[in-house]
Amino acid sequence: NVAINDNNIIDEGEWELPRRCFACRFKTLRCEYGFSQADVGAALGRRYGSDFSETTISRFEGLVLSHSNMCKLRPSVEQWITDIQSAIESGVSLDQLRRACKNVPPLRKRRKRTSLDAPQCLALDSYFDVNQRPDNAQMADVTKTLDLEFEVVRVWFCNRRQKTRR
DNA sequence: ATGCATGAGAA
DNA sequence: TCTCATGCATA
Numbered sequence: 001n002v003a004i005n006d007n008n009i010i011d012e013g014e015w016e017l018p019r020r021c022f023a024c025r026f027k028t029l030r031c032e033y034g035f036s037q038a039d040v041g042a043a044l045g046r047r048y049g050s051d052f053s054e055t056t057i058s059r060f061e062g063l064v065l066s067h068s069n070m071c072k073l074r075p076s077v078e079q080w081i082t083d084i085q086s087a088i089e090s091g092v093s094l095d096q097l098r099r100a101c102k103n104v105p106p107l108r109k110r111r112k113r114t115s116l117d118a119p120q121c122l123a124l125d126s127y128f129d130v131n132q133r134p135d136n137a138q139m140a141d142v143t144k145t146l147d148l149e150f151e152v153v154r155v156w157f158c159n160r161r162q163k164t165r166r
Numbered sequence: 167a168t169g170c171a172t173g174a175g176a177a
Numbered sequence: 178t179c180t181c182a183t184g185c186a187t188a
Contacts, residue, residue, distance in 0.1 A: 052185050058167060069182060113170050113186055133179090155171065158179070165180090169187075176180070 023070075026077055027061040033084060033094060037061070040080060048076040048081065066166055116156075120146050126151075128160055 037057035045051015052073075059065045060073055078107070082089060087097055116124070123146055134142065134157065143150045 050173095055168085055184050056182085059183090062167075064168085065183095066181070072182090111171065115169080115187080152170080154178095159170065161179090162181070167188090169185105171185080172183085174181090177178090 022074065022078075023061050023063055026081065028058060029081060029084075030061075033088075033097075039098060040077075043080055044076050047077055064166060114148070114152050116148075116152075121147065122155055124160075128157070132161060132164070133157065 015119070030037070035043075036054070038054040041052035041054055041057045043051075056065075058071075060070065060077065065073070084097060088094070104110070124142070127142060131138065139153050140150060142148075143153045146153070
């Protein structure tokens with residue numbers, strides 16, 4: 001119960017340390033209590049509004065999210081910790097707490113994941129080093145050179161930029 | 167844990 | 178059309 005509820009100030013300038021501290025403490029507690037990332041994600045939905053996948057909780061712990069996204073999620077995560085701790089204090093068993101009733105969300109139709117081979121990745125990365133936002137003509141060029149679909153190349157650059165911004 | 171993908175909303 | 182939050186699929 002240590003410093004989990006301290007008031008780390010998350011504002012411009014030095015949010016890197018605070019959010020790292022919180023995320024690390026959260027992960028430690030989650031593991032100590034024996035919850036999986038998916039458990040927490042589902043719990044957030046059942047109790048505080050919107051639920052999340054294992055992916056998002058993983059990224060929260062790993063700080064692989066934007067600053068604003070971290071700030072937005074943090075309150076729910078804090079609340080989850082508080083609730084778990086008070087439940088434990090009032091004698092509820094961990095096993096009982098872990099019981100999840102995840103409601104299966106509707107499947108979005110997804111296009112199959114393209115897996116880029118090593119040469120293609122290298123080529124894309126080196127291109128990115130030179131130009132982070134190629135225009136249509138330039139992307140069409142890359143598309144031909146690497147024998148990929150235009151959409152795959154377009155999305156690749158979007159994701160690559162997003163990664164850079166985190 | 168992370169790569170490729172979706173979709174709503176900003177520009 | 179791009180960004181942003183988010184996740185299924187995969188390594």
